[in-house]
Each structure stands twice: as C-alpha cells, then as structure tokens.
Amino acid sequence: MAPAWFTRSLATIARNYLKRKIGFVGLLNQSVCTSTLSYQGGAENIETPHRRPASCSYVGYFAGHRLKSTKAACQFDQLYSSDDGTKNQVLDFPGGKVAYTTEMRFIAGSNEDRVPCYRLLDDNGNLIGGSNFKQVSEEVAVKIYTNMTTFQVMDAIFYEAQRQGRISFYLTTAGEEAIGIASAAALSTEDVILPQYREPGVLLWRGFTIQDFANQLYGNNGDSGKGRQMPMHYGSNKLNYFTVSSTIATQLPQAAGVAYSLKMEKKDTCVATYIGDGGTSEGDFHAALNFAAVMEAPVVFICRNNGWAISTHVTEQFRSDGVVVKGHAYGIQAIRVDGNDALAVYSAIQAAREIAITEHRPILVEALTYRVGHHSTSDDSTKYRSLDEIQYWKNSRNPVDRFRKWIERNGWWIEKEELELRSNTRKQVLQALQVAEKTDMPQLKHLFADVYDVQPPNLVEQEKQLRETVNRHPQGYPSNVPV
Numbered sequence: 001m002a003p004a005w006f007t008r009s010l011a012t013i014a015r016n017y018l019k020r021k022i023g024f025v026g027l028l029n030q031s032v033c034t035s036t037l038s039y040q041g042g043a044e045n046i047e048t049p050h051r052r053p054a055s056c057s058y059v060g061y062f063a064g065h066r067l068k069s070t071k072a073a074c075q076f077d078q079l080y081s082s083d084d085g086t087k088n089q090v091l092d093f094p095g096g097k098v099a100y101t102t103e104m105r106f107i108a109g110s111n112e113d114r115v116p117c118y119r120l121l122d123d124n125g126n127l128i129g130g131s132n133f134k135q136v137s138e139e140v141a142v143k144i145y146t147n148m149t150t151f152q153v154m155d156a157i158f159y160e161a162q163r164q165g166r167i168s169f170y171l172t173t174a175g176e177e178a179i180g181i182a183s184a185a186a187l188s189t190e191d192v193i194l195p196q197y198r199e200p201g202v203l204l205w206r207g208f209t210i211q212d213f214a215n216q217l218y219g220n221n222g223d224s225g226k227g228r229q230m231p232m233h234y235g236s237n238k239l240n241y242f243t244v245s246s247t248i249a250t251q252l253p254q255a256a257g258v259a260y261s262l263k264m265e266k267k268d269t270c271v272a273t274y275i276g277d278g279g280t281s282e283g284d285f286h287a288a289l290n291f292a293a294v295m296e297a298p299v300v301f302i303c304r305n306n307g308w309a310i311s312t313h314v315t316e317q318f319r320s321d322g323v324v325v326k327g328h329a330y331g332i333q334a335i336r337v338d339g340n341d342a343l344a345v346y347s348a349i350q351a352a353r354e355i356a357i358t359e360h361r362p363i364l365v366e367a368l369t370y371r372v373g374h375h376s377t378s379d380d381s382t383k384y385r386s387l388d389e390i391q392y393w394k395n396s397r398n399p400v401d402r403f404r405k406w407i408e409r410n411g412w413w414i415e416k417e418e419l420e421l422r423s424n425t426r427k428q429v430l431q432a433l434q435v436a437e438k439t440d441m442p443q444l445k446h447l448f449a450d451v452y453d454v455q456p457p458n459l460v461e462q463e464k465q466l467r468e469t470v471n472r473h474p475q476g477y478p479s480n481v482p483v
C-alpha cells in the first residue's frame, strides 16, 4: 500500500491540475462569506508563488492565486491527533502535556479552505437571515451612517484642497469608511486608540470637529500638535487617540503596553489599535501580538486588509491566508470580518471588546476591505491596478451605500435627509478650510518645546542656530510663521 504522504502528494498534483483547468470558478468559490460569529481558527494551503498582473480579475481578488479551491478535511485539526497507537504516552512539558506520535509528519503551513468572512448585510444591504449579531439601536445606526457620509464629503474636499496646493499632503479613507466608524461605535470613548493613519473616522465619531481636522491639515495655531506633524497625523489627548506615527506598526507594541497598564489599573476599558495589511510584515506586529498574548493585555488588534500596501499586492505580502490565521500562532482568538459591512464590523468589534475586557486577552480582527483611493497624494494607484478593479469596489461593494440601504429599509433614513446632510456638510467643510487658512501659524519656539521639562543643551543650541539661519536668509523662511 502506498504511504500516506505519497497519496497526499498525488492528491495535491491532481488538485493543482484541476485548479489550472477550473481556475476562475475555483476563485469564485473561495470568496464566499459566512454569517456566524463562532469561528475559532484555521489556516490554508498554498502553492507556487504567483505574481499578480494589474489587470487581474477583481472577482477573485481576495481569493488569492496561490490558494486551493477544493474542499478537504481540515489539516489544522490533524495537528492535534496522534492516532497511531501511542496516544496514551505523553510528554509532560511546560505549557501542558504533549502527545507522542511515531508518525513523522510536518504540520501543514496552511489549510485547504480559506477562513470564512463574517458578514451580516449582503451587497444590497439586506440582512442575511439567521444572522448572529449584536443589536444596534436606531440612534447608533443613524449616527454610523451620518458619520460615514460626513466623512465622505470631508474626505473628497480635503483631497481636492491638496490637489489645489492648499495643503501639502492628504490620505483618503474612501472605501474603508465602515471600519473606522463602525468600530468606534462599538467601542467606549474611554477605550484608548492607537491608530495607523486611515482611521480618522474614529476621531469624527468621538467628536473631533471638521474645524479640528482642517486645523491639523494646515498645522496652524488651532492644531493641538502645534504644526509639528505632517498633515493627517491627527491626535487628541481629550479623545484618547494617540497621535499617528508615520513609522509603520510602531503603534502595535505600544498598544500592548498601554493595554497592559489599563489592566494593572483595573480599568474596565481596552485598547483598539489599527494596522494595514502591509504593516503585518513588520517585526513590531509579531512582537506586539506575542507580548499582548503572554501578558494577557486587553487589546483589540484591527487589521484593515485592503489588498494593497501602496503598490505591493497582498499575494506578495504574505503566503498565509491573510492575517486572521496569524492569531493562532500567538494564542490569540481571531475573526475575519467583511470590512465593508458596517453592521458586521460593529457586531464583531463589540464582541471582541467584551472578550478583551472580561477575559483579559487580546483579540485579532482582520477586516477585508479595499482602498478605493490612491495610497496617498504621493501615489498614483492606476499604475499598479486596473480601473475595473477600483470601480468594482467603489460601486458594487461600497460600504456607505450598503449601510444606507439597510437603514432606509428599516425606515430610519430618507432621501431628503441625505441631500440636507451632504449639502450642510459641504458648507461646513469649505468654511473650515477658510478659517484654517486664515488662522495664524504656531511660533517657531514650539518646534523645540513639549518634549523635555527643561530644554537640554543640544536643543538650545539647535534653536539658536535655526534663528541665526532665519536671520541670514529671511527670504527662505515662510513669511506666515512667526519667529
């Protein structure tokens, strides 16, 4: 009889052959979503790395070209079996008893099927029957929607302001509005946020005004950061929102530390920290997950997997089934959620928060979404992805439209309110830009303040040198910044 590994290899060859033949259909099968909140873990199977051409079909977008499409027994479960007659013998080892086996078996790097994606609303905003979810009140649902709409209007105008040269840099959140805003709705305002950079929706939810956003983009006297950060690097002490850091993933180990301190202080709060798919390749991501798991820190790691890290596609980013499976390696419960379904995001984050606080443990949430805009105003995403792909996500998988259809069907929202909201927001944003433009800039001295109680000699020297340089070359210094 052929050994088990030989039979498995033959099956793999046959599957690969079939996949090449049925490719497209197989990919469709993989993008199926589910609506249960009880998933505990899993992994996938991979084959030869495949470079994804920019023209690749958007239908199989998250299916990944290296993943198998056929159904098979979960190899993950096999990890725990030792059905070879030696199961009664165990090694007593730190962390628990380990069963012996005589079968030489390498653990599969991945599973056949991809981890399902939790969703509640279909693409047309219909609530999927039998859904298991945290109820949302009319008040919260309408606020989620009005925040998403306000954000959309604000985002579009700020982006245009950058194109007109009025501000130096901008990043849109288009396509990912639901993640920031619905997660903020599920959290308490006492929970501490350590953001990446595409979650200003959390700030909007917590009361950061349109004027606050505009002031930060201009770096004027109204900016609580006193103009020391690039545009988009929002922060608010009052709203428990750490200032954005450009350096990818540094917020994650910090979030584990903040969460640990909340636990030591016996606070009934948690930390929510955000990261993009690209950031999960940083060492900080792995250190943070491990640290949080070992220290049992109440932190919800929310990964916005939007398929791209600037121009790097996810299939070139990792070979695992996305991010959700990485929780298992660190002993962290994880869930994959449809990031374009605000109701599912709200429900999953609320459940994650409850577990984090009551059980003192971290949770990993992978939200599948799509960045409809360019990475930033320094990027042109049409150079590495097709217009069809962008249009598909913008139109057919739009998170804001989907949620609106649901609240309209519930009788919570009507067209008239929509028109008023958009027109009022537009006026407010334009007004905020004008005010920000006219507001004075912070004095030069602020560049050297607020880090040390007493300025150290090197900073004293640097400030002196800068002032001398400004005096020598006044024409090279911006006239609107008071010395």
Ligand SMILES: Cc1ncc(C[n+]2csc(CCOP(=O)(O)OP(=O)(O)O)c2C)c(N)n1
Binding pocket: 198, 246, 247, 248, 275, 276, 277, 278, 279, 306, 308, 309, 310, 311, 371, 375
């Ligand atoms: C440590 C570090 N490395 C590289 C960069 C440059 N950088 C800025 S954003 C980014 C991509 C991050 O991935 P992701 O969040 O998935 O990107 P997005 O979805 O926003 O395009 C990179 C490489 C950085 N800011 N910090």
Ligand SMILES: [Mg+2]
Binding pocket: 276, 277, 278, 304, 305, 306, 307, 308, 309, 310
């Ligand atoms: Mg990304």
